[in-house]
Amino acid sequence: xxxxxxxxxxxxxxxxxxVSRTYTDGASxxxxxxxxxxKASRELGYSPSLIARSLATNRTKLIGLVANNFQNPIFLEVxxxxxxxxxxxxxxxxxxxxxxETNPENSVQMxxxxxxxxxxxxxxxxxxxxxxxxxxxxxxxxxxxxxxxxGSPVHVxxxxxxxxxxxxxxxxxxxxxxxxxxxxxxxxxxxxxDRASGFLTQLKASDVDVADVVYATAYNYDAGKEAMxxxxxxxxxxxxxxxxxxxxxxxxxxARSNGLSIPDDIGFLGFNDMNMSAWSAYNLSTxxxxxxxxxxxxxxxxxxxxxDPTRAMETRIFPCSVVxxxxxxxxxP
Amino acid sequence: xxxxxxxxxxxxxxxxxxVSRTYTDGASxxxxxxxxxxKASRELGYSPSLIARSLATNRTKLIGLVANNFQNPIFLEVxxxxxxxxxxxxxxxxxxxxxxETNPENSVQMxxxxxxxxxxxxxxxxxxxxxxxxxxxxxxxxxxxxxxxxGSPVHVxxxxxxxxxxxxxxxxxxxxxxxxxxxxxxxxxxxxxDRASGFLTQLKASDVDVADVVYATAYNYDAGKEAMxxxxxxxxxxxxxxxxxxxxxxxxxxARSNGLSIPDDIGFLGFNDMNMSAWSAYNLSTxxxxxxxxxxxxxxxxxxxxxDPTRAMETRIFPCSVVxxxxxxxxxP
DNA sequence: CCGATCTTTGCAACCGGTTGCAAAAAGATT
DNA sequence: AATCTTTTTGCAACCGGTTGCAAAGATCGG
Numbered sequence: 001x002x003x004x005x006x007x008x009x010x011x012x013x014x015x016x017x018x019v020s021r022t023y024t025d026g027a028s029x030x031x032x033x034x035x036x037x038x039k040a041s042r043e044l045g046y047s048p049s050l051i052a053r054s055l056a057t058n059r060t061k062l063i064g065l066v067a068n069n070f071q072n073p074i075f076l077e078v079x080x081x082x083x084x085x086x087x088x089x090x091x092x093x094x095x096x097x098x099x100x101e102t103n104p105e106n107s108v109q110m111x112x113x114x115x116x117x118x119x120x121x122x123x124x125x126x127x128x129x130x131x132x133x134x135x136x137x138x139x140x141x142x143x144x145x146x147x148x149x150x151g152s153p154v155h156v157x158x159x160x161x162x163x164x165x166x167x168x169x170x171x172x173x174x175x176x177x178x179x180x181x182x183x184x185x186x187x188x189x190x191x192x193x194d195r196a197s198g199f200l201t202q203l204k205a206s207d208v209d210v211a212d213v214v215y216a217t218a219y220n221y222d223a224g225k226e227a228m229x230x231x232x233x234x235x236x237x238x239x240x241x242x243x244x245x246x247x248x249x250x251x252x253x254x255a256r257s258n259g260l261s262i263p264d265d266i267g268f269l270g271f272n273d274m275n276m277s278a279w280s281a282y283n284l285s286t287x288x289x290x291x292x293x294x295x296x297x298x299x300x301x302x303x304x305x306x307x308d309p310t311r312a313m314e315t316r317i318f319p320c321s322v323v324x325x326x327x328x329x330x331x332x333p
Numbered sequence: 334x335x336x337x338x339x340x341x342x343x344x345x346x347x348x349x350x351x352v353s354r355t356y357t358d359g360a361s362x363x364x365x366x367x368x369x370x371x372k373a374s375r376e377l378g379y380s381p382s383l384i385a386r387s388l389a390t391n392r393t394k395l396i397g398l399v400a401n402n403f404q405n406p407i408f409l410e411v412x413x414x415x416x417x418x419x420x421x422x423x424x425x426x427x428x429x430x431x432x433x434e435t436n437p438e439n440s441v442q443m444x445x446x447x448x449x450x451x452x453x454x455x456x457x458x459x460x461x462x463x464x465x466x467x468x469x470x471x472x473x474x475x476x477x478x479x480x481x482x483x484g485s486p487v488h489v490x491x492x493x494x495x496x497x498x499x500x501x502x503x504x505x506x507x508x509x510x511x512x513x514x515x516x517x518x519x520x521x522x523x524x525x526x527d528r529a530s531g532f533l534t535q536l537k538a539s540d541v542d543v544a545d546v547v548y549a550t551a552y553n554y555d556a557g558k559e560a561m562x563x564x565x566x567x568x569x570x571x572x573x574x575x576x577x578x579x580x581x582x583x584x585x586x587x588a589r590s591n592g593l594s595i596p597d598d599i600g601f602l603g604f605n606d607m608n609m610s611a612w613s614a615y616n617l618s619t620x621x622x623x624x625x626x627x628x629x630x631x632x633x634x635x636x637x638x639x640x641d642p643t644r645a646m647e648t649r650i651f652p653c654s655v656v657x658x659x660x661x662x663x664x665x666p
Numbered sequence: 667c668c669g670a671t672c673t674t675t676g677c678a679a680c681c682g683g684t685t686g687c688a689a690a691a692a693g694a695t696t
Numbered sequence: 697a698a699t700c701t702t703t704t705t706g707c708a709a710c711c712g713g714t715t716g717c718a719a720a721g722a723t724c725g726g
């Protein structure tokens with residue numbers, strides 16, 4: 001049924017090795033032989049099986065792509081970039097959906113069964129024990145969007161969430177807000193912890209009172225809405241820093257449903273700058289995370305990690321920036 | 334480095350076959366042997382390589398998941414469901430991003446190289462020659478969200494887009510609209526063609542004039558916005574059927590930016606009922622497509638197709654329904 | 667206790683490739 | 697033309713599993 005290397009060899013009148021060498025670069029084949037092989041291949045419609053090759057080379061060109069948040073549209077942007085960038089490098093993503101998965105061992109086993117060359121963990125909410133589990137199973141691992149920790153056993157590519165929290169505080173203060181609240185993602189997400197920490201300490205350092213601190217139960221719209229309703233009990237708030245754009249949208253919709261107008265009654269600052277944040281229904285002022293840079297860099301890192309697993313541990317931090325749109329009252333001149 | 338079957342066999346003091354049989358169900362192994370093997374496996378941390386196994390069994394448990402729209406959040410819902418449902422069946426998705434890809438041969442080759450057991454093409458905008466190309470390469474193929482065509486060479490799971498178009502027309506008429514327009518997705522997408530056809534013929538059949546017909550260049554927000562601006566030149570419109578919720582949101586935002594209020598000045602009917610459509614910023618009345626049913630059914634179909642490739646050609650059509658929210662003026666009593 | 671029957675086991679070939687090695691062929695040098 | 701290099705080639709073993717087959721072991725009835 002399926003055309004194999006042997007078929008091509010017979011048709012071309014050469015040895016199997018010759019055919020194999022035609023398709024591995026750097027191998028020694030004469031022009032004459034190569035031509036014969038390519039002709040036979042074309043006639044038969046042959047393409048080498050990466051699966052079989054991987055048995056001998058120990059390289060599947062498969063990269064495990066581990067994620068656990070399929071509710072946040074930002075991840076569609078993330079998948080788009082990953083799949084295309086990996087494709088361009090001749091690699092393929094093997095998607096692992098960790099929603100509802102609590103045991104890292106299951107995922108480790110899955111990925112080991114397919115002999116992936118490396119693993120990219122792309123999430124800011126996963127407990128570290130997951131990425132560590134992959135590491136312990138001897139797979140090259142990069143944690144994208146992860147937390148930088150001194151002595152972390154896995155390579156990290158991401159942002160300085162604490163610094164971004166400070167940046168958020170400065171931004172709100174600069175816009176003249178006085179009664180500022182924090183509406184974060186899930187309290188156990190490292191990204192939320194860090195953003196909160198930077199944000200709150202900076203407010204304190206600037207002698208601005210923290211009006212309220214609330215955590216959404218997930219990085220999604222409904223959770224943002226719900227947390228906002230909780231927060232709305234507190235009439236003292238004039239601006240909110242949300243730990244994520246999607247949460248922020250839920251919060252904004254909750255505020256509007258309660259008759260508040262944005263930014264006159266209340267200001268909002270989001271986080272991520274996903275495509276939707278520019279939509280005129282939200283027109284969200286937000287802190288931009290350089291997603292494409294993080295993704296490209298994490299791919300580059302995993303690739304070099306695959307060829308040199310002993311590579312020195314590394315953390316790559318990209319700078320964020322404030323994107324001013326319409327959910328904060330104008331700066332005083 | 335990595336633990337193989339041979340290591341386990343040696344440790345357990347049995348033959349390689351015995352170990353292999355322990356992990357293939359239906360094989361004949363005594364309880365005593367199985368115990369020994371499992372003990373050794375545990376101690377060594379062994380899990381069988383699906384890659385190596387696939388060489389002998391010709392089953393990789395890999396399903397190619399082909400998509401070309403990474404801009405529409407509905408696809409995040411789709412990916413979520415696919416990855417989880419496939420995972421539950423011991424299968425894994427190999428994601429193929431067809432954005433910007435014009436040559437089916439590239440994709441065919443990719444999937445063949447990984448020896449996927451089957452292919453699910455999940456899109457309503459791909460030209461049929463893509464799914465046909467997979468079919469011609471002798472892979473089991475299911476086209477999810479595809480068009481039903483008499484004599485189609487691939488199995489199709491989806492909806493009756495023509496019927497849905499009619500349903501949309503009836504809905505707008507029932508709500509008392511008189512000057513109705515169609516704002517579709519890309520004109521070459523089969524889903525758009527069919528929805529337009531059903532919609533427009535039904536309007537005609539009901540003696541309602543078609544105020545305008547416009548096509549967005551893509552199934553995304555910006556394209557919807559742009560198409561709406563084009564359509565807004567025409568002051569005669571009192572309701573619009575959009576071929577997709579996301580397009581509809583772009584259109585709504587364009588309308589609001591032009592000072593129109595919804596649904597008083599203009600009514601909107603979307604298509605899909607994605608999660609975001611229920612957001613209070615849009616609160617979109619729409620035609621619901623039973624995405625989970627389509628996905629589950631397409632998986633079921635590809636699975637049985639893998640075990641019996643000669644299975645009779647089949648089309649599975651699921652019913653859609655109208656979801657009434659707030660973008661159409663209330664029904665007259 | 668023996669032979670018939672059923673279950674379990676190991677051997678060896680195979681799945682579709684790669685690769686070290688030595689022999690063969692081609693090219694260079696004198 | 698003979699010798700030395702360099703390039704190309706095929707052989708055979710290997711990657712990590714599965715499986716048909718025949719031999720070995722267990723079970724059972726008489």
